[in-house]
Every structure is written in C-alpha cells, then in structure tokens.
Amino acid sequence: MAYPDSVEINGQVFSKGDTVLFPLATLAANRTRDYRITWIWAEGIAFTTDEGFAYECSHTVAARIGITHTEK
Numbered sequence: 001m002a003y004p005d006s007v008e009i010n011g012q013v014f015s016k017g018d019t020v021l022f023p024l025a026t027l028a029a030n031r032t033r034d035y036r037i038t039w040i041w042a043e044g045i046a047f048t049t050d051e052g053f054a055y056e057c058s059h060t061v062a063a064r065i066g067i068t069h070t071e072k
Contacts, residue, residue, distance in 0.1 A: 007040050009063050016040055020047070024066035034070055 006015040014020065018037045025031050035055070039046035045067075046056040057065075 003039070003041050005040070007045065007059060009059055009067055012067070012069065014040070014045070014067065014069075019070045020067050021070050022062075022065040022067055024064070026065075 006013050008014075014037060016037050016039065019034050020037060021032070021034065023031050033049055035047035035049055037045055038048050038054075039056075044056055044058045045062055046054065048054050
C-alpha cells in the first residue's frame with residue numbers, strides 16, 4: 001500500500017516533516033504549540049511535539065481545528 005507524500009487541507013498542502021499549528025483547537029495550549037507531521041495516510045495525519053508527545057487525527061478534524069503552517 002502506498003502512502004501519500006502530501007495532503008491538501010483548507011487550501012494548503014501539507015507534507016511529512018512540515019511544522020504546523022492548530023489555531024482553532026479547543027485547548028489554548030494546543031493553539032500555540034508546534035506540531036511536526038510524521039506520517040500521512042489516506043484518512044489521517046500523525047504529529048509529534050518537541051516535548052515528545054504523539055498525536056493523530058483525521059483530515060476532517062485537522063481542517064476543523066484550522067491546521068496551518070507555522071511562520072518558522
């Protein structure tokens with residue numbers, strides 16, 4: 001099974017290794033934390049933080065919480 005190299009969400013293209021933010025996340029700390037994309041598959045994306053936490057969500061959830069590239 002081949003995994004996509006990138007995904008388009010909210011008009012932006014995201015790739016493995018990109019650093020992103022979720023400015024519409026429910027918790028304030030999650031709105032400003034940097035996340036690095038570690039994996040992309042047909043229905044979702046996996047992320048890690050500098051603190052070593054790992055998360056994953058669907059493309060739909062990523063769109064809803066406003067995934068965007070960081071300014072870095």
